[in-house]
Amino acid sequence: MVSELQVKHEVLNPPLKWAGGKRWLVPILHTMWKHYSGYRLVEPFVGGMAVALGLRPQKALLNDSNSHLMNFYFWLQKGLHADVNFKNDSCYYYSCRERFNQLILNGEADTKEAANLFYFMNRTGYNGLCRFNSKNQFNVPFGRYKSLNYPKDFLGYVPVLRKWHFSAVDFVDLYLQPNDFVYADPPYDVQFTRYSASDFKWNDQIRLAEWLACHKGPVVASNQATERVLALYQSLNFSITFLDAPRRISCNGDRKPAREILATRGINLNKLL
Ligand SMILES: C[S@@+](CC[C@H](N)C(=O)[O-])C[C@H]1O[C@@H](n2cnc3c(N)ncnc32)[C@H](O)[C@@H]1O
Missing domain, CATH: 3.40.50.150 (Vaccinia Virus protein VP39)
Known part of the structure; x- marks a missing residue:
């Protein structure tokens, strides 16, 4: 099949x-x-x-x-090219998480930047989890993967x-x-x-x-x-x-x-x- x-x-x-x-x-x-x-x-x-x-x-x-998930698909539909710096580093991960949470607070969770950060954190955060605290802030810890290998170009989905x-x-x-x-x-x-x-x-x-x-x-x-x-x-x-x-x-x-x-x-x- x-x-x-x-x-x-x-x-x-x-x-x-x-x-x-x-x-x-x-x-x-x-x-x-x-x-x-x-x-x-x-x-x-x-x-x-x-x-x-x-x-x-x-x-x-x-x-x-999950509106963050759907925002990612919205940008995927438009031909997202993931353009964040995909570093496998805990400090970098937490700075991206902070920026993502700031975008939520600013009312900018529907932006391409938010979609990129969401993708990066999905791939580098713990177990691919998507979890928010009571203040609606993303709180998944760094995933500690040995190496990361994932696509950045999604034109095939368009x-x-x-x-x-x-x-x-x-x-x-x-x-x-x-x-x-x-x-x-x-x-x-x-x-x-x-x-x-x-x-x-x-x-x-x-x-x-x-x-x-x-x-x-x-x-x-x-x-x-x-x-x-x-x-x-x-x-x-x-x-x-x-x-x-x-x-x-x-x-x-x-x-x-x-x-x-x-x-x-x-x-x-x-x-x-
Ligand atoms: C088991 S997962 C779906 C997995 C999916 N079939 C796949 O192959 O990846 C359940 C989904 O339901 C969503 N969800 C939870 N409560 C919901 C609700 N009240 N209405 C719509 N979606 C909801 C969650 O965000 C989660 O993505």
Whole structure:
């Protein structure tokens, strides 16, 4: 499946490190997507963009509530050439972090400079994490990588991203049409820990499942296979498929493998898988 995708397109890798990246899921999603490839792909939680770059829809609405991430994609769409000095040095990293936080305070977080700094910190900060303190200041420490090797020129992304739309809102503010194929990959439900690092709480999981169940077109949602996620999607008449995910960086930096589910509606799985 992957080679079939590669023959059709020049492969574009996700340009950022992003927790919960779903590149490994693209071949499975493609078995469903290929029957709807004339549809608009809507990703309410686009994160590292692995799925959209893997499926390469003609039309897409890609959203994430992280406005800094979406600012980076906005500039990527315009043909970003990363022009910060990519030094692998802790003092330099912290001076860039300070400058980025100053841009946020100045109301200049939507600039090309902010996009460049965001990219640099994504590649040199600890584990590619994206974390802000209560004052909305980026606070990820230096990553201490032995060496850094990453692209600076993103011109290859321009023709692919040109027709896609990007937004940075809460998922519920997206306006869906019946001819939308929705792939939703929210932060994972973490059922058995008292403290969740994610702002995405159980109420948000419920609100998402109910919002997806109202969609008139095909829907695929992925999540950790906790008992309550399973019960939630089953109660809303989704079909459930279990998957074993590869080792991954979760949103809190944990690297444990996870049992996952794909919850689908409006897609006949017997025909496809
Ligand atoms: C598991 S990650 C998505 C990973 C993505 N599928 C990939 O392949 O990289 C979940 C994303 O949801 C975003 N998010 C969290 N709460 C949100 C909300 N209420 N509305 C929209 N996006 C949200 C986070 O910023 C994060 O990027």
